[in-house]
Amino acid sequence: MKWFFKMFFKMLRIVMTPFMLLWEKMTTPKGVVRQPAAQQLIDQQCKDLALYQFRTCPFCIKVRRELSRLSLTIPLLDAQKQPQNREELLQGGGRVKVPCLKITDEQGKVQWMYESSAIIQYLHGRFA
Template sequence: MKTAIRTFFRTLRAVLGPVMLLKERLTQPTGLVREAAAQARVDQQCQSLALYQFSTCPFCIKVRQEMLRLSLPIEKRDAQHHTANRNDLLQGSGATKVPCLKITEANGQTRWLQDSGAIVGYLRQRFAAAP
């Protein structure tokens, strides 16, 4: 019975994964346009961030769409197919739950932010343009 259930979900992922990636590509938001100096500051700040994610996870897609909307060049680390990334995620956050944003503070301390809603909220608060 376990084998049948695993096979069902693997097949479901194999069918739905490409559809989800296509939808992500077709519905990409327009990025926020900043002055060159402001974008350079944002780019510098994004070097201390890394998103641990799976390519076809709907919650990861939500975070990646927000990154595009805010024009954030945050490094994306595949925790599904790369064992080293998965191990870093497990060691740092205590779980292999994605999406997870690794935030390295200026003092060198590291925070791990899980949950797509919390990550989107953090990115909007930190990087959204003031009205």
């Protein structure tokens, strides 16, 4: 019975993946337009951030839409298909849970932020 449920959800993921990615593509908002100097400053600040994510995770899609809305160029690291990203997430954050925003401050101290709502709130507070 366990095998049946495992296969059922695997097939469901395979069938739903194209629809989820199409939905993301169609509903992603236009980004904020800033002056070039202001956008360059924000791009510089984004270099201290990284988003660990799965491509078809609905919560990751939610965060990626906000990144687009705020015109942020934060590197997206696939923790599902890239073993080195998954291992870094596990070692640094303590668990493989996505989305996870890695925040590195000026002193090199790293903070791992889980939960899509908390990540979006942080991004709005810092960049909106």
